[in-house]
Amino acid sequence: MGFVGDFCDDVARSIGFLSRIPMPARHFEGYDGRLSRAVRAFPLAGLLIALPSAAVAMALMALQASSLFAAFVVVAIQALVTGALHEDGLGDTADGFGGGRDREAALAIMKDSRIGTYAAVALILSFGLRVSALASILPLFSPLGAAMAILGAACLSRAAMVWHWSSLPPARSGGVAAAAGAPEPA
Structure with missing residues (x-):
């Protein structure tokens, strides 16, 4: 298919994995579900996934809406x-680390779909910190600058995800990270 076609497939697969945005089925024909190569497209996928929230931030800031209101809307759009x-992963991790007596108990708690106290606290703090940080920096930028900052953060965070994923072994041999495969070094 060639480099460009393969990269387009990787972008679509990355968007499909990292979001709820539907991608055309042609990008998944013969695909085994592994993300080993597709992770190279995570930063670009992050940018594309963040476009709606960045556009809304730009519009709200151009309309001189409250930065706190704009920040809440941006974070809500990103979660949707x-x-x-990411919130699901944070909640599972907080519950596992907070409630697990040992590795096996932590992994069992993390697999449980129910939200515990540690997850609730972590999610409240996460949303609060993201909204307050965004509300603090939005007024420092022009509307276009605010949108660019959101897009840049989305690219960097997805690149950091790949670095983290390639630096640590999967928590369990049958988990999502193990099934998705380790990122290819190239």
């Missing part, structure tokens, strides 16, 4: 577009 994927 990603299907709260």
Whole structure:
């Protein structure tokens, strides 16, 4: 297919994995579900996934809406577009680390779909910190600058995800990270 076609497939697969945005089925024909190569497209996928929230931030700031209101709307859009994927992971991790007596108990808690106290506290703090940080920096930028900052953060955070993923072994041999495969070094 060639480099460009393969990269387009990787972008679509990355968007499909990192968000709720539907991608055309042609990008998944013969695909085994592994993200080993597709992770190279995570930063670009992050940018594309963040476009709706960046556009809304730009519009709200151009309309001189309250930066606190704009920040809440931006974070809400991001959670909706990603299907709260990152929040789910944060909640599972907080419950596992907070409630697990040992590795096996922590992994069992993390697999449980119920939200515990540690997850609730972590999610409240996460949303509060993101909204307050965004509300603090939005007024420092022009509307276009605010949108660019959101897009830049989305790219950097997805690149950091790949670095983290390639630096640590999967928590469990049958988990999502193990099934998705380790990122290819190239």
